[in-house]
Amino acid sequence: MKEMNENYEESKSLVIEGRNAVLEALRSGKPMDKLYVLDGCQDGPIRTIVREAKKHDVILQFVTKERLNQLSETGKHQGVIAHAAAYEYAQVEDMLELAKSRGEDPFIFLLDNIEDPHNLGAIIRTANLAGAHGVIIPKRRAVGLTATVARTSAGALNYTPVARVTNLKKTVEDLKKQGLWFVCADMDGTVMYDLDLKGPIGLVIGNEGEGVSRLMKENCDFVAGIPMKGDIDSLNASVAAGVLAYEIVRQRLG
Secondary structure, three states, rough: HHHHHHHHHHOOOOEEOHHHHHHHHHHHOOOEEEEEEEEOOOOHHHHHHHHHHHOOOOEEEEOOOOOOOHOOOOOOOOOOOEEEEEOOOOOOHHHHHHHHHOOOOOEEEEEOOOOOHHHHHHHHOOOOOOOOOOEEEEEEOOOOOOHHHHHOOHHHHHHHHOOEOHHHHHHHHHHHHHHEEEEEEEEEEOOOHHOOOOEEEEEEEEEEOOOHHHHHHHHEEEEEEEOOOOOOOOOOHHHHHHHHHHHHOOOOOO
């Protein structure tokens, strides 16, 4: 099932096939979600593509010819297929500049390995409506900006910057130096109504199954719990993001 979902999402990204097409896309700086290369192929053009991909920190996956044939839309992949992002990624600095231009304290979402494109799209939509200045996602073990994400965001992706970073922990550390402090959602945290969530803030939302990773939790200034009165113990990731985001909005409106 996981492979089927992966194939479906990949089909919703921009597929680039063939050595020349992939190499030119890489050299032009087009953002890539993933690059598939024929395992064991060592000829000159492939080595050039791999070298260029590493230079741009593109995720590389070496696969069999059968897998490439399965992924190919043209049947002429020449041993290499790239999946480019459906939308351009922003820079974290763009979010800080946006906050500054609005005369507001920065409010940024950081997503710790969200894998479901519908969740990512819904969170981007919530971020836009809550007045957040951007969404940061990790490069690995997380969904990128596929067409499904764009569709689920209901247009919000056109207005809300999304940055993709190699190291989420380092990004948190860098943003702390810019004056932001961080709160993450966790069922064992302090009830969110008892926390001061005003000022420059980053809201960290965890993976659908495992929640916020231990490393990210340790780097957060506060851990916020959402009061729950039902018979189950967790909310969907995008719903949790919405609940916490609007508590931040309520406090910012003051």
